Amino acid sequence: MSALTGREAGARRAAAVPGSRTARYRRRAPGEPRAVGYLYVLPALAVFGVFLLWPLAQTGWLSLLHWDGLTRASWAGLDNYRDLLTDPELRAPFAHAAVLLLFYAALPVAIGLLLTAALTRFRIRGMTFFRTVLFLPQVLAMVVVGVAWRAVLAPDGLLNDTLGALGLDGLARSWLGDDTWALPAVGTIGTWVETGLCLVLFLAGAQRIPRELYEAARIDGAGPVREFLTVTLPGLRAELAVALTLTLVAALRNFDLIYITTSGGPGNATSVPSYEVYRRAFESGEVGSASAMGITLTAVIFALTMVVTRFVEGRSR
Amino acid sequence: MNAHRHHGRGRLRRPRTALGALAGLLLAAACVPGTDGSGAAGAGGAAVTATPDPGKAGKVTLTVWDQQTRGGTNAEIERLNKEFEKKYPNVTIKRVARSFNDLKKTLKLALSGDNPPDVVQANQGYADMVAFARAGMLTPLDGYAGLYSWNTRFPQTLLNLNRVAPDGKRFGTGQLYGISQEGEYIGVYYNKKVLRKADLEPPRTWQDLTAALPKLKQAGELPVQFGNLDKYPAIHTFGVLQGQAAGGAEPVRETVFGRGGGFDTDATRTAARTLADWAKKGYFPKGANGKGYDDAAKQFADGKGAFLITGTWQLADLRGPMGDDLGFMPPPPASGKQPVTTGGEGLPWSITSKSDHPQVAAAYLDFLTDAHASKVMTEEGVLPVVPGKAAGKLDPDTPNGQMVAGWEKLNAADGLVPYLDYTTPTFYDTLSADLQGVLSGDLAPGEFAERTQQEYAEFRARQRTDGGDGGDTE
Numbered sequence: 001m002s003a004l005t006g007r008e009a010g011a012r013r014a015a016a017v018p019g020s021r022t023a024r025y026r027r028r029a030p031g032e033p034r035a036v037g038y039l040y041v042l043p044a045l046a047v048f049g050v051f052l053l054w055p056l057a058q059t060g061w062l063s064l065l066h067w068d069g070l071t072r073a074s075w076a077g078l079d080n081y082r083d084l085l086t087d088p089e090l091r092a093p094f095a096h097a098a099v100l101l102l103f104y105a106a107l108p109v110a111i112g113l114l115l116t117a118a119l120t121r122f123r124i125r126g127m128t129f130f131r132t133v134l135f136l137p138q139v140l141a142m143v144v145v146g147v148a149w150r151a152v153l154a155p156d157g158l159l160n161d162t163l164g165a166l167g168l169d170g171l172a173r174s175w176l177g178d179d180t181w182a183l184p185a186v187g188t189i190g191t192w193v194e195t196g197l198c199l200v201l202f203l204a205g206a207q208r209i210p211r212e213l214y215e216a217a218r219i220d221g222a223g224p225v226r227e228f229l230t231v232t233l234p235g236l237r238a239e240l241a242v243a244l245t246l247t248l249v250a251a252l253r254n255f256d257l258i259y260i261t262t263s264g265g266p267g268n269a270t271s272v273p274s275y276e277v278y279r280r281a282f283e284s285g286e287v288g289s290a291s292a293m294g295i296t297l298t299a300v301i302f303a304l305t306m307v308v309t310r311f312v313e314g315r316s317r
Numbered sequence: 318m319n320a321h322r323h324h325g326r327g328r329l330r331r332p333r334t335a336l337g338a339l340a341g342l343l344l345a346a347a348c349v350p351g352t353d354g355s356g357a358a359g360a361g362g363a364a365v366t367a368t369p370d371p372g373k374a375g376k377v378t379l380t381v382w383d384q385q386t387r388g389g390t391n392a393e394i395e396r397l398n399k400e401f402e403k404k405y406p407n408v409t410i411k412r413v414a415r416s417f418n419d420l421k422k423t424l425k426l427a428l429s430g431d432n433p434p435d436v437v438q439a440n441q442g443y444a445d446m447v448a449f450a451r452a453g454m455l456t457p458l459d460g461y462a463g464l465y466s467w468n469t470r471f472p473q474t475l476l477n478l479n480r481v482a483p484d485g486k487r488f489g490t491g492q493l494y495g496i497s498q499e500g501e502y503i504g505v506y507y508n509k510k511v512l513r514k515a516d517l518e519p520p521r522t523w524q525d526l527t528a529a530l531p532k533l534k535q536a537g538e539l540p541v542q543f544g545n546l547d548k549y550p551a552i553h554t555f556g557v558l559q560g561q562a563a564g565g566a567e568p569v570r571e572t573v574f575g576r577g578g579g580f581d582t583d584a585t586r587t588a589a590r591t592l593a594d595w596a597k598k599g600y601f602p603k604g605a606n607g608k609g610y611d612d613a614a615k616q617f618a619d620g621k622g623a624f625l626i627t628g629t630w631q632l633a634d635l636r637g638p639m640g641d642d643l644g645f646m647p648p649p650p651a652s653g654k655q656p657v658t659t660g661g662e663g664l665p666w667s668i669t670s671k672s673d674h675p676q677v678a679a680a681y682l683d684f685l686t687d688a689h690a691s692k693v694m695t696e697e698g699v700l701p702v703v704p705g706k707a708a709g710k711l712d713p714d715t716p717n718g719q720m721v722a723g724w725e726k727l728n729a730a731d732g733l734v735p736y737l738d739y740t741t742p743t744f745y746d747t748l749s750a751d752l753q754g755v756l757s758g759d760l761a762p763g764e765f766a767e768r769t770q771q772e773y774a775e776f777r778a779r780q781r782t783d784g785g786d787g788g789d790t791e
Contacts, residue, residue, distance in 0.1 A: 068448060068742075069425050069429075069448075070425060070428075070429060070448050070449065070451070070452035070454070071448070071451055071452045150546070150609065153607065154607060154608055154609070154612065155602060155603055155604035155605070155607050155608050156602075156608075173604060173607075174603065174604020174605070174606055174607030174608070175607055176546060176606075176607040177545070177546060177604050177605065177606025177607025177608065177753070177757070178604070178606070178607065178757070179754075179757060179759055182607075261546075262546065263546075263547060263548050264750075265546070265548050265606070265749070265750060265753050266606045266607075266750075266753040266754070266757060267750045267751070267753050267754045267759070267760075268750050279746070282422045282425070283421075283422075283444070283745070283746070284444065284742050284743045284745075284746060285425075285444060285448060285742055286743075
């Protein structure tokens with residue numbers, strides 16, 4: 001990832017300096033530091049190595065063992081990974097995470113874009129206030145969010161009371177305790193949290209788009225939809241990449257919300273990989289299996305962010 | 318990383334190979350975890366012949382990790398610690414108090430480190446105490462039990478909960494690895510006012526209780542307050558129902574200890590059916606799987622619900638807001654039968670095998686569990702394992718008095734079944750998840766019995782084939 005942004009930055013710089021050519025840059029830009037450069041990043045690299053690479057390598061190693069966390073471990077080879085593929089109970093959390101991607105990433109981005117389109121077209125008084133309110137969920141600790149929503153979604157909570165008051169008793173249910181509804185209910189909390197982030201990002205990006213482009217589009221007779229598709233959306237490409245990366249990662253590493261609201265229940269209807277990692281490693285003493293799941297989750301997150309950078313950000317220029 | 322994309326870019330290649338080499342080195346340096354442990358459960362008990370005198374041990378700091386963070390238990394421990402330090406001025410107690418969950422999660426790491434605490438509270442069952450004993454991290458206490466007459470101080474049923482077999486494969490038998498201070502059991506709290514409103518007496522038999530449920534429902538009251546969002550409360554309710562269906566503690570207890578007939582029994586099926594039935598008939602709050610345990614207790618205290626089936630640990634919190642309206646009893650037995658319920662003792666206090674002062678620690682354990690400690694606990698509203706004189710003086714009509722009387726009755730009748738989640742290392746997960754299914758009607762009682770039995774049988778089979786060299790327990 002860093003390589004990519006590095007190249008971009010270089011390309012932009014190259015374009016800014018008249019006469020320089022990208023072909024020459026590709027060998028080594030003039031004045032670019034050589035081996036000594038690594039000396040400067042060495043401290044950061046050391047920290048990175050000790051606190052990130054070392055634990056990661058160790059987790060990878062543990063994932064190849066059967067270990068209860070206490071007694072002598074035994075070699076497992078790829079058993080733990082094979083279990084991930086074959087055991088439906090271990091596969092289910094990944095399926096749940098996929099559903100949560102929809103709620104944590106797709107929906108907030110869609111809502112954010114929609115609101116941005118509306119807000120760029122119409123001037124609204126007190127914009128800062130609304131922006132703050134919408135961003136607020138991001139500032140709150142997830143534990144607070146979880147506890148509050150748990151009360152809202154309880155069988156006799158605010159949501160069901162409201163439904164009852166509207167005469168919609170038939171819709172009221174035990175949201176977090178219902179096999180079908182628990183996952184969407186948790187997902188909705190995620191949507192609530194992430195939408196604000198997306199909207200604020202997009203609004204900031206939209207302010208950067210030159211007004212002339214909108215004026216030109218309008219002169220050409222573009223309606224709101226056309227205007228959004230030809231001006232706003234392309235202008236927001238970088239923000240879109242950031243928003244997608246952040247929300248995708250939030251969806252996949254979602255732990256606190258599950259821990260607070262459902263503990264993976266009812267049954268295992270809302271178990272997700274990160275919660276499963278914790279449960280296996282610290283509760284049921286299956287450290288090897290937990291590590292394998294953690295490594296797999298890391299790989300999935302890595303792959304998805306690569307896809308986002310490549311397709312949303314990568315070809316933008 | 319997307320390799321072909323970066324191919325041929327020498328500038329980037331170098332650090333990447335360097336990182337690769339680094340990672341490889343780290344992998345090679347990592348050794349098989351657990352190899353430095355002392356292997357299977359430690360050999361003999363402590364070789365002590367005379368009662369140790371902590372006063373002569375010189376300057377000693379005893380590090381103690383406990384989970385006595387609730388009101389009464391915290392007060393009781395603080396008092397006892399202070400008194401112990403006064404009795405032995407050369408001993409300093411360094412107390413680390415953590416909630417049950419926090420302690421459970423951090424203890425494993427602390428014990429496998431080089432410098433573990435001297436005394437710890439480790440939960441019973443395969444996931445904790447058995448695993449620790451098997452890894453040789455706890456000191457067997459049989460020697461001290463003889464010296465301090467712990468063997469006669471506590472009922473054997475309760476001591477057995479803290480025993481682990483020498484091969485480290487099963488518990489309920491073998492060497493003693495801890496002793497407990499408090500007793501606890503799942504009982505039935507009732508709201509006298511709500512019962513009166515429905516024109517009912519507190520039930521004396523199980524038949525009374527089940528007959529009261531439809532009447533309460535008809536009177537517009539919620540029969541049983543219950544919230545199972547946290548997943549474990551149903552284990553307690555199910556345990557009570559199973560005990561009733563089995564007609565006694567023995568068969569289920571033997572199964573938990575790995576010697577019984579297993580879980581696919583009539584009692585399990587009947588209990589699961591009753592649980593599903595109560596939910597279907599509206600004896601529980603609607604959507605109980607989506608309601609928190611604490612919320613349920615709070616609503617019960619507010620007068621919503623005639624009964625609440627949960628542990629003695631809630632008594633102090635309920636007594637405050639409910640006052641004289643609160644009543645408590647062990648689950649009433651079927652007429653002509655003895656009482657039976659889920660219960661046992663608080664987390665056992667154990668001595669770690671790396672402790673430098675095991676004898677002082679043993680004296681501390683004795684101090685925490687003797688007659689004087691019982692008195693202190695009773696004064697602070699905590700149920701002592703062995704209720705003493707102070708407990709006998711409690712007014713039998715108060716919830717506190719009812720709790721102690723119920724405890725004595727249960728012990729006399731040998732009516733305690735250990736928590737069902739002790740059964741296998743992962744039984745808590747299976748049981749709590751499946752009981753949510755039973756409650757929502759998604760899992761048939763018969764299927765539930767089969768599933769629990771399957772996990773039980775698989776674990777037993779693994780226990781049998783598992784070599785004695787301390788292999789994996791996964």
